[in-house]
Amino acid sequence: MTSPSSRTARIVTTVKPEKILIAMSGGVDSSVAALLLSEAGCECVGATMRLFHNEDAGVSREKSCCSLEDVEDARSVAYQLGMPFYVFNFTDGFGEQVMDRFVDAYERGATPNPCIDCNRYMKFAKLVERAELLGCDAVATGHYARIEQENGRWLLKKAVDDSKDQSYVLYFLNQRQLAHLRFPLGTLHKTEAREIAEKHGLVNARKRDSQDICFVPDGDYARVIELRTGQKAKPGPFVDREGHVLGEHAGIIHYTIGQRKGLGLGIEHPYYVCEKRPEDNTVVLGPNEALFTTELDAGDFNWIAYETPPAELHVKAKIRYRQQEQPATVTQNPDGTVHVSFDEPQRAIARGQAVVLYDGDTVVGGGTIL
Structure with a gap:
């Protein structure tokens, strides 16, 4: 070095x-x-x-x-x-x-x-x-x-x-x-x-890096949401993928896609959060394998490497900050959104997160997962 x-x-x-x-x-x-x-x-x-x-x-x-x-x-x-x-x-x-x-x-x-x-x-x-x-x-x-x-x-x-x-x-x-x-x-x-x-004797030379969301330093983001809205999260049903009720959740804001811990269900087989449905306040649970998919669409897309991107791109992409980029094919949908098809299934693709495309070390572009 x-x-x-x-x-x-x-x-x-x-x-x-x-x-x-x-x-x-x-x-x-x-x-x-x-x-x-x-x-x-x-x-x-x-x-x-x-x-x-x-x-x-x-x-x-x-x-x-x-x-x-x-x-x-x-x-x-x-x-x-x-x-x-x-x-x-x-x-x-x-x-x-x-x-x-x-x-x-x-x-x-x-x-x-x-x-x-x-x-x-x-x-x-x-x-x-x-x-x-x-x-x-x-x-x-x-x-x-x-x-x-x-x-x-x-x-x-x-x-x-x-x-x-x-x-x-x-x-x-x-x-x-x-x-x-x-x-x-x-x-x-x-x-x-x-x-x-x-x-150079800077006062913060040994200062530890911040790891948390600045306005949620204790990780309790649901409390921040309730404070911001002035409303308590509304409980609703946990259901499996067939619609069978498995129990009651504490409000959809308390859960993220792929979550296993903290569900509060005394069920023998492990369940994971697979989907959140705000329209009926339902949280869908399923086995780990249900979290894997190869497809996603992204909106609000920003192209950096191209003024006008080609109709099809073979790149590497990642769906979360700490993930290693994965091979994928990218095309544009008629409505202006972008479709990403991974070569291999990816776990826990979550709406609202970013998908970012890479060509080697270069950021091709990125957008919000729909």
Whole structure:
């Protein structure tokens, strides 16, 4: 593995000096991104986004990405690097574009990915606008992904560190955004980023990564939904695939496709959540093999690699963040949605999640599973 010092030197020499707005969460990744761009001679401006009031999600101030500690860590790094620093209040937009979408999806029986919505509707959309107001040329974040230009088109590519690659949650980026985004960590491994932070004495060099949805830090998303709506989830029947009632569920928002634990059924054979039917408040259970299928349709599709995609594509695709990409054939439906047919059956394809297409390291495009 290339040493941190030589890797940093290569980044510094390949980034052109420009004025950049750095999205700083208070974590080590965005702090190292700011450090690398500062060393590259860029005029950097730090910014932390205040996304929600903790009481809106019923969590303590100390447990979210918007905590005072995170803001102060970001401010400390910006001060150390000699950067101006701002805190932007985007709480109104976050409630509408992320939390309400999250609630609506669960109530419709889908399984949302709020981190994608946050990136799409808040971090990149809002920060690119704010960067223009501040006279910045680009926005930088600590995401592990790469942006390259080939034949006049901007492409999103996987990070060098496959274990940290975040291209899956960035599939929605358009050409204008890609042209004005910088991902300095795309060629680094996570261990190298921490070593760089340690070497430069950054206050958050050993800070642990956040693993939870920021507004659901304890994992109890059903409680957040009930708090947001002001209504308790309505119980209904568990049924098997033939329609036989197996018991009572606590409300469809409490379950995800593929779930086995927490069903509360004293049944000898294992059952899994196979379908959620909000129209009659029913949760359908079945054996594990019932979760496998080769087909899905996706809407709200964003093509990155093509202006006009071919009628049929042979790519690799994945239906969840931590999944390895799987071979698939992609065609377009007459209504504009996209049909994905996997070579091998995939387990627990869930409505509301993203399907993202890859050609090697390049993100071809992605959309929301219908």
